[in-house]
Amino acid sequence: MAKVKITLVKGTSKRSPAQRATLVALGFKKSYQTLEKELNPAVQGQINAVKHMLKIETI
Secondary structure, X not given: OOEEEEEEOOOOOXXXXXXXXXXXXXXXXXXXXXXXXXXXXXXXXXXXXXXXXXXXXXX
């Protein structure tokens, strides 16, 4: 599977509890944090749910 680098570029204040929970499930703890994830259907679905808050790069 491919790997992706995702960066949280917007804060979590004024976001729905579901979006905050999705970001925590992805592993984000603070703004502008960058994570590398193995791309699978579960992670792809989480990224799609909050893609307006993320910067996504394929590795």
